[in-house]
Amino acid sequence: GAVVSQHPSWVICKSGTSVKIECRSLDFQATTMFWYRQFPKQSLMLMATSNEGSKATYEQGVEKDKFLINHASLTLSTLTVTSAHPEDSSFYICSATRGKQGPAEQYFGPGTRLTVT
Amino acid sequence: GDSVTQMEGPVTLSEEAFLTINCTYTATGYPSLFWYVQYPGEGLQLLLKATKADDKGSNKGFEATYRKETTSFHLEKGSVQVSDSAVYFCALSSAGKSTFGDGTTLTVKP
Numbered sequence: 742g743a744v745v746s747q748h749p750s751w752v753i754c755k756s757g758t759s760v761k762i763e764c765r766s767l768d769f770q771a772t773t774m775f776w777y778r779q780f781p782k783q784s785l786m787l788m789a790t791s792n793e794g795s796k797a798t799y800e801q802g803v804e805k806d807k808f809l810i811n812h813a814s815l816t817l818s819t820l821t822v823t824s825a826h827p828e829d830s831s832f833y834i835c836s837a838t839r840g841k842q843g844p845a846e847q848y849f850g851p852g853t854r855l856t857v858t
Numbered sequence: 859g860d861s862v863t864q865m866e867g868p869v870t871l872s873e874e875a876f877l878t879i880n881c882t883y884t885a886t887g888y889p890s891l892f893w894y895v896q897y898p899g900e901g902l903q904l905l906l907k908a909t910k911a912d913d914k915g916s917n918k919g920f921e922a923t924y925r926k927e928t929t930s931f932h933l934e935k936g937s938v939q940v941s942d943s944a945v946y947f948c949a950l951s952s953a954g955k956s957t958f959g960d961g962t963t964l965t966v967k968p
Contacts (some may be wrong), residue, residue: 747901773954784947784960832903833946838954846892847956849901 744768745837747850754825754857761821762853764835770815771837775847776808779832791818825857859886864948864959871966877930879933881922881948891915891924891931896945896961901935905933905946917961938966 744767745833754760764774773792777785789810797810807829809821818837822829832854836847865880883889890909894902906915911926920935927963931948948959 745901753872756924773958782961782963785958790955836902846890846904846907847902848949849894849903851901854901 743839743848745771745835745848745850746852747833747835749853750851751854752856754855756850756857757824758825759821759823760825760855761819762835762855764818764820764837764850766816766837766839766848769837769848771839772815773838774812774818775836775838776794776810776818776820777834777836779852781832785834788820789803812820822855824853827857830855830857860950860952862948862950862959863959863963866960868963869945869953870942870967871964873929873940873966873968874937875966876931877933877935877938877942877964879946879948879964880929881933881946881959883929883931883950885950885952885957886908887952889950892949892951892956893920893922893931893933894947894949894958896947897965898944900947902943902947938964941965942966 746765748763776788788798788803790798791812799805812818834852836849886929892907895905896902906917908915908924914923922933945961947961
């Protein structure tokens with residue numbers, strides 16, 4: 742149990758276009774979903790935290806107008822990279838937690854490789 | 859704020875060698891501690907966890923003990939395999955938020 746999927750697994754887009762990445766919890770309801778960015782050989786950088794039905798909380802330095810997050814249901818969150826530029830090329834990973842008590846173990850999606858040309 | 863410090867890599871070992879990857883943390887309160895593993899091109903998978911002091915997490919031959927007195931959660935395995943080659947992340951979770959270490963790349967050679 743506790744499977745998280747991401748779609749697409751990889752995407753190539755042209756500079757100036759927008760890209761939407763989906764994150765789904767397949768067999769549980771996620772109280773909270775997280776979006777991370779990972780550069781090659783580096784750790785995960787938390788971009789934002791989202792709860793169903795409320796606005797996402799962005800980390801300092803992350804442009805909320807550029808990285809739009811929508812958490813439409815307890816099983817789906819989307820990240821839209823608007824007006825993408827080559828410097829937005831990265832590996833984007835989502836994760837989800839379930840339940841409101843106990844250790845906040847995160848279940849990670851497989852990641853989405855974004856390349857902006 | 860909370861932080862996690864991991865042993866710098868990369869770490870290269872021969873098959874069947876003993877593995878230790880050090881991890882120390884600073885946190886307010888009583889965090890839960892985790893080790894995640896990331897294989898090339900994939901997301902992170904939970905390897906093991908511990909939720910309170912002196913708890914030992916274990917999985918697939920890996921183990922780590924939550925040491926409150928030394929604020930540590932070192933990862934160990936008695937005999938590594940080539941298939942253990944991956945990046946290992948130590949993490950803590952507190953107040954609904956997780957903090958990750960920088961990751962340690964492990965390469966196991968036959």
